[in-house]
Amino acid sequence: MQTNHRIQRNNEELLLGVLVFTLIIAVMNLTMFNVVLPDISKQFQLSLSQAGWIVTSYMIVYAIGSVTYGKLSDTYSLKNLLTFGLLIFAIGSVVGLVAIKFWMLIVGRIVQAAGASVIPAISMIVPVRYFSPEKRGRALGTVATGFALGSALGPIIAGVTSSTWNWRVLFVVSLLSLLTLPMYRKYLNDEKRSAGKMDFIGGTLLAGTVATLLLALTNGNIWVVTTGAIFFILFLLRIFYASAPFIDPAIFRNKPFSLSLIIAFVMIGVSFAIPFITPQLLSSINQLSAAFIGIVMSPAALVAALLGRRGGRLADEKGNPFLVYTAATLLIIGFICLSSVVGMSPVLIAIFLIFAVLGQSFMLIAMSNTVSQTLSKEHTGVGMGLFTMITFISAAASTAVIGKVLDFGTSTIRLNPINQNSATFVYSNILLLLAVLVVVMVTFYYAQFGRKKGVDTT
The missing domain is CATH 1.20.5 (Single alpha-helices involved in coiled-coils or other helix-helix interfaces)
Incomplete structure (x- = not known):
């Protein structure tokens, strides 16, 4: 019995390791094409807004695919879904690699997204389905490590690849995900799912x-x-x-689930403001190149990757609310400090970015855990798929809103009295308001979930 338990535990660790590697590739594929948009627009003689469809088309299909795969996981095995998704991802990568026309490049990215979206969907389902509740936080923490490393490595690899070889080589990087397919085929069970109509x-x-x-x-x-x-x-x-x-409306009558989605939408949207606003700030105010921006942002992402599993253990040992409050505290410290030092040395920004990015990582774990604890077994697939979709939409909404604010240019209003540089007021104000929003939402979280260690399924 002890030997069987050890084998099962080893399988869990291997499965998590493979999942993290796949997530790194998937998240990199989501972010690294942002860096090479100027090169692509120049090669195909496009405006930046036209070239931006390489990102926009991917985002749309990625968001839709995440909830679709979550729904399909209620009928089909995770092993078969991952096999299908990774093969489609590879086909899209090959199409993008050999594209000689811009429309072919768009087709390649759409096909890529149709396959790659299986990865974030399944990464939220595997910890819920394969790990007991007392181990789920650690598993979700390990998954968050993949997100953090992918976010850190994406801009760096894109910058190095485009300057050393060609932006097309990024599609070769995406093909590395195929290396994980034999491992998934070996370690994922052949679950007998209930047949149903789509x-x-x-x-x-x-x-x-x-x-x-x-x-x-x-x-x-x-x-x-x-x-x-x-x-x-x-x-x-x-x-x-x-x-x-397609989605059973009964899932929305589950009040804890619906409320947790609302909180997750705002909290994760606030968190994902960090990877968007930081490059804009370092580029426009500090005049840093893409390569140096990646260097400034790397320490925070690496710390988040190293401590991701620790965040999961905190949820398991001290309860999910404790991790939410820890994440919120880190975010508030990070936002306020960054609001105070914008325009100063990039070293200071790199230091305070550690608090914000670690808070972002912990918040993703905490919200994943919160949502998963509200779901009954029959709603796990579609419920976590909806969470993944909501996560993506909230990140897009956060990016769009902050982008619109930044489009207005400089601000004459100063909300943070510490900041004296008028050229940075708009960035400083945004960061300070994000800190206030975290305070509001964590108060709402406490009112709904904070008085108990877990969240009961209704």
Whole structure:
């Protein structure tokens, strides 16, 4: 019995290791093309906004795919879903690698996203399905390590690759994910899932809602917003009246789940402001190149990667609320300190960025754990898929809102009395307001979940 337990535990560790490696590749693939957009626009003679569709098209399909794979995991085994997704990811990478026209490059990125979106969806399901509740925090902490390392390595590898060889080599990096396929085939169980019909109409309406929402966030077109509202209304009608809806509306009658999604949307959106606003700040105020920006941001990401599992253990040992408060404290310290030193030495920014990025990592673990604890077994797949989709949409919303604020340029209003550089007021104000928003949301979290160690499923 002891030997069997040791074998099972070793399998868990190997599975987590493979999952982290795959996540690193997936997150890098999500971020590293941002760095080479100027090179791509120059080669294909495009404006930066046109070249930006390389990122936008990927984001749209990625968000839709995450919840779709979550839904499919209720019917199909994780082993088969990962096999399918990784193969599609590889096909898209090959298409992008050999693309000679811009439209071919877009097709390659869309196909990539259709496959790669299986990875974040499954990474949230594996800890819930393969680990007991008392070990789940550590598993989610390990998963967060993959996110942190991918975020740190993406800009650096993109900068080195594009300057040493060519931006097309980034598609070769994506192909490394195929190395993990034999391991998944070996260590994931052949689960016997319940057969069920797939609501393609409901899935299409949800896809339309998410796609138009993300387009509205990036373009701000009133007609896109109107179309998205129509898709959303039709989706709601579909899930309430279809015999086997894409998403069972009963999951939203689970009050703890619905509230945890709302909190997660805001908290994660605030957290994901960090990787967006920091490069903008270092580029426009400190005049740093992409390579040096990556160097400044690396220490924080590496610390988050090293301490990610510790965050998970805190949730297991002291309760998830403790990790939420720890993450919130780190975020508040990071935001206030960064708000005070914007425009100063990049060394100071690198130091205080450690608090913010570690808080971001811990908050992702805490929110994942919070949501997972509210779900019944039959809703795990679609519930965690929805969480992954919400995470992605909140990150896109955060980026869009902050981007719009930065587009207005400098500000004459100073909210932080410590900051004396008028050229940095807009960045300082945003960071300070983010700290205030964290305080508001952690208070709301305490009112809903903070009085108990776990969250009961209803």
